[in-house]
Amino acid sequence: MPAASTRVPQQQRSRATQARLLEATVECLIEHGWSGTTTTVVAARAGVSRGAQLHHYPTKAALVTAAVDHLAERRAVELRTEADALPAGPRRLDRVVDLLAAAFTGPLFVAALELWVAARTDAELRDALVPLEARVGREMHRLTVELLGVDERRPGVREAVQATLDLLRGLGVANLLSDDSARRTALLGTWKRQLVTLLTPDDDPQDPHDLHGRARTSDPHGSTGPRTTMDGERH
Structure with a gap:
């Protein structure tokens, strides 16, 4: 039970960290372009440690495509x-x-x-x-x-x-x-x-x-939308 009680918060923190990294990456691509979007810059902008960034996205290509x-x-x-x-x-x-x-x-x-x-x-x-x-x-x-x-x-x-x-x-x-x-x-x-x-x-x-x-009617597959x-x- 103790492990289960801590797993959800950890997963939530992990998802939140990933979301911050992804949003920061898009912002950097728009503002600085590909060459200016380094993993170090993204991590700093997201407020995430370099180690955490590498844990989730080990390469720049993985980070930007994600x-x-x-x-x-x-x-x-x-x-x-x-x-x-x-x-x-x-x-x-x-x-x-x-x-x-x-x-x-x-x-x-x-x-x-x-x-x-x-x-x-x-x-x-x-x-x-x-x-x-x-x-x-x-x-x-x-x-x-x-x-x-x-x-x-x-x-x-x-x-x-x-x-x-x-x-x-x-x-x-x-x-x-x-x-x-x-x-x-x-x-x-x-x-x-x-x-x-x-x-x-x-x-x-x-x-x-x-x-x-x-006017459109519902479809035969169960959807009630027109x-x-x-x-x-x-x-």
């Missing part, structure tokens, strides 16, 4: 929460694209970009980053499909979703050097109109500008 993974998971939860608050109707697609666009200008994107550039010449970082980026990319694609409420079984839908993410990533990179809000807004407006056409089935009688305006597939059938 930090990006942590932030990606947190941002996905935030995006779902923000999207759940969006009303159904003609403006939903616009608002979803805006939410995603904001994700590609936020701290996760900036930190990840630092790692992408550094990984080109750092083999250890590249080996750690490639599988992480592949997984995060797949999860972002699935999240986008979910938020848009589309059916990837329809021809062209998967490509339209991926094109959206590729466009937003490119705009995010351009935004790092200069704030060209007017151009960005115009490009997104044009793409949103194209996206409505690409995601609306040819035989769907609904107004193409009301992609998510229909869902409508893009083939026009309700599930």
